[in-house]
Amino acid sequence: MTNSIWPSWISSDAVRALIIIVIAWPLIHAGARLLERTLKKHMSAQAAMLGYQLVNYGGALLLVLMVLRELGFNITTILGAAGIAGVAIGFAAQTSLSNLISGFFLIWEKPFGVDDLIKTSSTTGVVVAIDLLSTKIRTFDNTLVRIPNETLIKSEVTTITKYDIRRFDINLGVAYKEDVGRVIRVLKEVANANPFCLDEPEPLVLFLGFGDSSLNFLFGVWFAKADFLALRNSILKEVHDRFREENIEIPFPHLSIYAGSATEPFPVKVVSGQ
Amino acid sequence: MNFSFSSTIWHHHLKLGSGIQGFGVGSLSVYATQQEGDWIVGIHRGEAGDDKAFHTLSGEAPDGTAWRRLGSVDEMPELHIRPAFPNRPVVVRPEFPYTIIPGEKVCFFVGVPVSICLFSPAEVKLLEEPIVKLSNTWFGVPTEGELCYAMRTLARREGEHLDFGPTRVVCPVRVRNQTKETMMFERLCLRVKYLDMYEQAGKGLWANESSVIVRGGESWSRVAYARNAPANLKNPKLLVKGTEDPKGTYLLRAISHGKGFFQ
Numbered sequence: 081m082t083n084s085i086w087p088s089w090i091s092s093d094a095v096r097a098l099i100i101i102v103i104a105w106p107l108i109h110a111g112a113r114l115l116e117r118t119l120k121k122h123m124s125a126q127a128a129m130l131g132y133q134l135v136n137y138g139g140a141l142l143l144v145l146m147v148l149r150e151l152g153f154n155i156t157t158i159l160g161a162a163g164i165a166g167v168a169i170g171f172a173a174q175t176s177l178s179n180l181i182s183g184f185f186l187i188w189e190k191p192f193g194v195d196d197l198i199k200t201s202s203t204t205g206v207v208v209a210i211d212l213l214s215t216k217i218r219t220f221d222n223t224l225v226r227i228p229n230e231t232l233i234k235s236e237v238t239t240i241t242k243y244d245i246r247r248f249d250i251n252l253g254v255a256y257k258e259d260v261g262r263v264i265r266v267l268k269e270v271a272n273a274n275p276f277c278l279d280e281p282e283p284l285v286l287f288l289g290f291g292d293s294s295l296n297f298l299f300g301v302w303f304a305k306a307d308f309l310a311l312r313n314s315i316l317k318e319v320h321d322r323f324r325e326e327n328i329e330i331p332f333p334h335l336s337i338y339a340g341s342a343t344e345p346f347p348v349k350v351v352s353g354q
Numbered sequence: 355m356n357f358s359f360s361s362t363i364w365h366h367h368l369k370l371g372s373g374i375q376g377f378g379v380g381s382l383s384v385y386a387t388q389q390e391g392d393w394i395v396g397i398h399r400g401e402a403g404d405d406k407a408f409h410t411l412s413g414e415a416p417d418g419t420a421w422r423r424l425g426s427v428d429e430m431p432e433l434h435i436r437p438a439f440p441n442r443p444v445v446v447r448p449e450f451p452y453t454i455i456p457g458e459k460v461c462f463f464v465g466v467p468v469s470i471c472l473f474s475p476a477e478v479k480l481l482e483e484p485i486v487k488l489s490n491t492w493f494g495v496p497t498e499g500e501l502c503y504a505m506r507t508l509a510r511r512e513g514e515h516l517d518f519g520p521t522r523v524v525c526p527v528r529v530r531n532q533t534k535e536t537m538m539f540e541r542l543c544l545r546v547k548y549l550d551m552y553e554q555a556g557k558g559l560w561a562n563e564s565s566v567i568v569r570g571g572e573s574w575s576r577v578a579y580a581r582n583a584p585a586n587l588k589n590p591k592l593l594v595k596g597t598e599d600p601k602g603t604y605l606l607r608a609i610s611h612g613k614g615f616f617q
Contacts, residue, residue, distance in 0.1 A: 244501060245492050272489075279491035279504035280445070280541075304490055304501050 097150040101143065108139030125194040126187050126210040133212060175230070179213040182229035186210055192239040199238040200227065240305075245278060247302050248311060250319065253294025255329035260287055260295060266326055270318050271301050276311040278302040293333045363408045363520060364553065364593060368393075368433040368472070374415060379485050379521055380405030384470065385415040386433070393424040393433065395472065397483055405467070405486055406519040424481065430474045437468040437559065438482060438594060439523070439546035443502040445491050448509040452539040454531040454568075462509040462529075465522035466546065468559065485521050493543045502543060514586060516557075523551055523559040526584055533570030542566070545577075548600040552583040552590035559593070560584055 112135035119128035149155050170177065187210060192198050196207050198217065203225045205217035215232055217225045240246070254263050264285045271283035284300035299319070303311045323330060368375060368386045376385040380403050385396040396419040415421075424433070446464050454460055467486040471479055491504035510516060516524055525544060531537045549561040563584055567576040579600040583590040 243497050244499070245496060275487055275489050277489070279489050281492060281496065302492065304492075307490075 093151050097147045100146055100150060104139075104143050104146070108136065108143065112136040112139065124187075124190065129194070129209060130183075130187055130212070175228075176213060179229045182233040183210065183212045183214075185233055186215065186229055191237060192242070196242065197240040199240055200232070201235060203227065204240075244305055245281075245302055246305050246308070247281075247284070247300045248308070248315070250299040250301075250316065251288075252297045252299055252319070253291055253330060254297070254323075255331045256295060258295065258328050262326070263295075263297065263328060266322055266328065267297070267299050267319070270315070270322050271299075274301070274311070274315055274318060276303050276307040276314060278304070292335075294331050363435055363470075364437055366435050368435065369431070374413075376411030376415065377408050378403070378411050379408045379470075382470070382483065382485055383411055383415070383419075384483070385411065385419060388427050389423075391427055393427055393430065393480075394421055395424055395433075395481055396421040399487075405521055408520065422481070424472070425474065432475060433480065434473040434475070434477075436471045436473055436594060437520075437523070437551060438471045439466065439549060439551065439561075439597075440469060440484065440488065440503050441482070443493065443500055444488070444544045444546055445493050445502045445504050445541050446507045446509075446544055447504070447541050448507055448539065452509060454529060454537045454539055456531055456534050456536065459528065459530040460511070461513070462507075462511055462527055463513045463516055464507045464509065464525045464527060464544065465518040466505070466525055466544065466561075467522050468551075493541070500543070513584075518558050520558060523549075523561050525549065525561040526563040528563060528565040530565070530567045532567050535570065537568060537570075547597045548579045550583075550592060550596050551594035552587060553593045554587045554590045557587060560587055560590065 112132045115135050116128045116132035119131045145155055145158070148158060192207055194207050194209065198205070198207055203217055203219065205219040205225060208216040208218050208224070210229075212229075214226045214228050217227060219225060252267075264287070267285045268283060271277045272279075277283060278301075281302045283302070284298065286298040286300075288296040288298055290296070301311070301315060320330075363377060363379075374385050374387045376383060378384070381399050381401060383398040383400060385398070387394050387396075396415050398416055398419040400416070424430075444466055446466075448462075452460075452462075467484065467488065469482050469484040471483075472481040473479055488503035488505055491502050493500045493502045513524065513526060518524055525546075527542065527544070529539065529542070544564065546561075549564070552560045552562075554560070560583065562582060563580040565578050565580070569575060579596075581600070583592075
């Protein structure tokens with residue numbers, strides 16, 4: 081009689097391996113999901129996702145080893161070979177390892193999280209997942225961009241939705257004939273009348289200086305991050321409408337040419353009938 | 355339906371009837387009708403009007419009314435009209451900065467505009483619309499704080515004969531300066547979720563008292579909410595219970611004094 085945990089009627093190695101797969105794989109999957117749900121209650125979404133993937137992939141690896149053992153392979157030999165192969169693979173998979181370690185840094189440092197809006201040098205979108213090797217971003221036109229974690233660690237990334245409030249800056253130019261004080265007053269009134277502009281922090285109106293064709297201003301209004309589109313759509317229209325009401329000119333770039341005197345315009349003579 | 359308001363709308367119901375029923379206050383108009391067995395309620399914002407009293411509306415709703423379907427008339431033969439506090443904290447600013455000397459205790463009264471809510475007979479909230487649309491503000495520093503509504507107040511000191519009518523709730527606030535320096539009070543964050551709303555004929559709507567002890571420096575203020583109606587009300591009727599029960603005293607960022615808060 082053989083010393084085995086298996087009933088005598090399960091004699092085939094292949095059947096035993098199949099039974100292990102059928103029982104263990106759903107258990108591993110359920111365990112990973114349970115861990116993910118538990119972590120979600122206490123930690124960030126990406127930490128929960130990482131926990132899920134570690135249990136899922138780790139469990140899958142163990143499962144493969146168990147199945148191989150049942151099929152009669154010598155695990156010690158396989159692991160030994162895997163150690164030697166690991167060194168070789170390590171050299172070959174430097175990029176993957178770098179991405180993996182970068183992924184851990186991203187999760188530990190938390191520059192952004194799942195559902196944050198981020199901007200990289202080439203992509204702006206909402207973070208869908210921070211996986212071990214890459215971060216997935218959904219762009220506004222609903223495409224999925226996969227960025228290797230190493231790239232994100234190495235490059236500049238802006239987390240647009242990190243804080244609950246943001247400032248929307250508008251660069252404005254008005255004609256040289258306009259009264260600077262009046263322009264500042266009108267802009268403040270526009271901000272005060274807009275329901276999406278925060279009362280505090282106060283709107284910023286900065287006289288930047290003298291441009292080629294205009295007096296330049298920076299008009300910055302604070303808003304709750306969820307109101308971005310509503311604010312952007314309304315405030316630009318309101319500034320335009322109010323400037324038109326107040327007869328404040330927004331000039332287009334132009335160049336004045338003078339003939340000899342700075343104060344006299346270039347003489348133009350209209351001759352008719354010639 | 356035929357509304358007949360005396361001073362308040364808060365005891366009226368929208369009942370099954372024919373045609374369009376409506377009432378208005380300030381710039382807000384609310385219309386209700388029934389269509390294919392469902393309640394249809396419309397909200398319209400027009401020109402600013404008297405926001406201290408309600409009036410009935412007759413005739414068709416104007417263009418631009420935003421209609422929404424609320425549910426079956428069979429299930430809800432009537433809709434209850436109730437007031438509600440704003441759904442976020444309210445940051446009140448006195449018209450002029452208010453000086454409070456060390457150890458001084460002052461009480462002032464703030465009139466917070468209420469929202470109109472429609473409830474089903476089973477007390478399920480179906481609609482909430484503010485009478486006055488308050489602007490947004492932020493209470494805290496840019497990296498951390500709370501999104502609130504902003505309003506200015508005359509910060510009246512005499513509450514005995516105060517009546518803001520049926521559209522504003524009088525919130526008594528007691529502030530004590532426990533610091534060793536004169537305090538220039540500029541803003542106060544009123545966390546209305548802890549406040550109950552009472553009504554008394556001739557005195558309008560009132561909230562329970564909030565008291566703030568300012569401790570100065572980096573310490574947050576000690577804030578407590580009274581559990582009963584203000585003492586000046588005789589047999590007040592509880593109209594609305596606070597959405598959160600105040601449990602003891604809170605240490606909160608409740609008051610802002612001094613410039614440079616956001617720099």
